[in-house]
Amino acid sequence: MKVTVVGAGAVGASCAEYIAMKNFCSEVVLVDIKEGFAEGKAMDLMQTASLNGFDTKITGTTGDYSKTAGSHVAVITSGIPRKPGMTREELIGINAGIVKEVTQNLVKNSPEVIIIVVSNPMDTMAYLVHKTSGLPKHKIIGMGGALDSARFKYRLAEALESPISDVDGMVIAAHSDTGMLPLLSKATRNGVPVTEFLDEEQQKYVIEETKVGGATLTKLLGTSAWYAPGAAVSVMVQAIACDQKKMIPCSLMLEGEYGQNDICLGVPAIIGANGVEKIVNVTLTADEQLKFSEAANAVREVNGDLKF
Ligand SMILES: NC(=O)C1=CN([C@@H]2O[C@H](COP(=O)(O)OP(=O)(O)OC[C@H]3O[C@@H](n4cnc5c(N)ncnc54)[C@H](O)[C@@H]3O)[C@@H](O)[C@H]2O)C=CC1
Ligand SMILES: O=C([O-])CC(=O)C(=O)O
Numbered sequence: 001m002k003v004t005v006v007g008a009g010a011v012g013a014s015c016a017e018y019i020a021m022k023n024f025c026s027e028v029v030l031v032d033i034k035e036g037f038a039e040g041k042a043m044d045l046m047q048t049a050s051l052n053g054f055d056t057k058i059t060g061t062t063g064d065y066s067k068t069a070g071s072h073v074a075v076i077t078s079g080i081p082r083k084p085g086m087t088r089e090e091l092i093g094i095n096a097g098i099v100k101e102v103t104q105n106l107v108k109n110s111p112e113v114i115i116i117v118v119s120n121p122m123d124t125m126a127y128l129v130h131k132t133s134g135l136p137k138h139k140i141i142g143m144g145g146a147l148d149s150a151r152f153k154y155r156l157a158e159a160l161e162s163p164i165s166d167v168d169g170m171v172i173a174a175h176s177d178t179g180m181l182p183l184l185s186k187a188t189r190n191g192v193p194v195t196e197f198l199d200e201e202q203q204k205y206v207i208e209e210t211k212v213g214g215a216t217l218t219k220l221l222g223t224s225a226w227y228a229p230g231a232a233v234s235v236m237v238q239a240i241a242c243d244q245k246k247m248i249p250c251s252l253m254l255e256g257e258y259g260q261n262d263i264c265l266g267v268p269a270i271i272g273a274n275g276v277e278k279i280v281n282v283t284l285t286a287d288e289q290l291k292f293s294e295a296a297n298a299v300r301e302v303n304g305d306l307k308f
Contacts, residue, residue, distance in 0.1 A: 001024070001025045002028075003029070003073045003241075004028075004071040005028060005077060006076050007031075008031070009078075013045070014227055014229065016030055016045060017048075018234035021054055025237070027059070028042075029058075029067055029068050030059070031065065034062070037060075039061065071106070073116065074106045076119055077118045089124075096306060098119070099119050099129065103128075104133075115133065116143055116237065122142050123174050123251045132308060137276070138276040140253065141252065141275060142264055142266070143250065144251050145249025145251070153167050153168070153169055155210050158206075159198055159206050160189055167187065171249060172266045172268065172292070174296075176295070178298065179298050179299065181288060181291050181295060185288065239271040240273060240275060247268050247271075251266050258284075259292075267279055
């Protein structure tokens with residue numbers, strides 16, 4: 001299994017590192033536009049192989065897409081990250097052009113590829129890939145929900161004063177500060193609804209901190225996060241590589257599901273060898289359904305700024 005990661009920056013390199021350390025792929029190719037950068041990151045990572053015990057071969061290239069030919073999966077992390085005080089949506093002007101060009105190069109060299117979109121604003125970038133790649137819809141997957149759900153579980157465990165492995169939960173809708181929808185009604189601690197343990201104030205705290213999880217880290221770091229984003233991508237790539245049929249919330253093109261059409265939004269899906277095997281329809285409360293629709297309206301407005 002060959003995986004290409006475009007963008008050898010913070011998220012791309014973290015993603016390549018987690019994929020290699022989990023040892024399920026034969027080859028990872030890093031691509032960047034900055035001269036020598038991907039080659040350098042690949043060499044540095046390869047020099048951890050004997051220390052960390054993996055056999056995945058990692059190579060790097062400055063923009064030579066012929067080296068990516070025959071990739072089963074490609075991850076797009078190229079583009080600029082936000083700075084403190086910015087929204088993800090403000091990145092559209094620069095990132096849309098980059099994502100479009102990268103997508104064309106990837107598909108030209110790997111016509112059968114499955115693309116995982118990471119660059120922000122992610123739901124809109126995933127939509128752009130649908131409109132410009134010519135790939136079938138089950139082969140385009142936006143990464144947001146896997147990361148946001150991990151942050152939700154972190155905040156739930158904090159409020160519950162429990163180990164993270166005791167909690168389960170999922171975030172759907174948009175990968176944005178206001179459009180994320182942590183499904184508190186379905187979150188559990190060892191099968192027991194978390195609402196039985198947390199009072200209203202604690203529930204509100206968990207939801208609000210989850211939604212601004214990326215902004216909180218951006219303020220602390222001066223740029224956006226990379227460890228959890230890289231780990232989230234590696235889980236998605238592994239689900240495809242190992243045909244795990246794992247249920248992961250991902251940003252997918254909706255055609256009637258959750259009452260939406262012609263938009264990419266986070267919904268739970270079964271991820272396996274074919275990419276998206278199935279979108280899972282979860283029953284939402286009336287309030288959750290309303291919030292999902294509001295998130296859709298906001299993403300649709302951002303999508304309106306795209307030029308194809
Ligand atoms: N969907 C999600 O959950 C997350 C999305 N992100 C997004 O991922 C993107 C990358 O973030 P970082 O890695 O922190 O940024 P970074 O600046 O560390 O890395 C981006 C890399 O992309 C490269 N690049 C730019 N144009 C390129 C092109 N045309 N071809 C190939 N490479 C190109 C740059 O040279 C740079 O090395 C940002 O848009 C960020 O907002 C970040 C974290 C989570
Ligand atoms: O916050 C950002 O800009 C990067 C991102 O999407 C995340 O970490 O969730």
